[in-house]
Amino acid sequence: MAPNVTLDVTGLVCPGPVIEARKIFNTMSQGQIMKLVSTCPSTRDEVGTWCAAxxxxxxxxxxxxxxxxxxxxRKG
Incomplete structure (x- = not known):
């Protein structure tokens, strides 16, 4: 799976990774894929919650x- 956009937010603490991802997602088209790279342990839960919402x-x-x-x- 090749992402359309890669966003590296390593070193950024939560909720920063999801906030930055949201900014980029607002410029993406439906169906496009983002690869979000993070070192914040809470990102895993936050990404799941954000996607569900x-x-x-x-x-x-x-x-x-x-x-x-x-x-x-993938942008829904």
Whole structure:
């Protein structure tokens, strides 16, 4: 799955990663995919909650390194 946009927010504390993702999502078209990279442990829960509330779809979550997570989100 190739993302249309990659947003690296490593080092940013929660809720910063979801806030930054939301800004970019507002410029994306429906069906496009974002890869969100974060080191904040709470991002995992926050992304799921945000997707459920907005109709976006969390396609996959991958641990890409120690404490580094990549979230693949499709704009709904």
């Amino acid at each position: 907005t109709g976006n779809v969390l396609l996959d979550t991958q641990e890409t390194g120690p404490g580094v997570w990549a979230f693949f989100i």
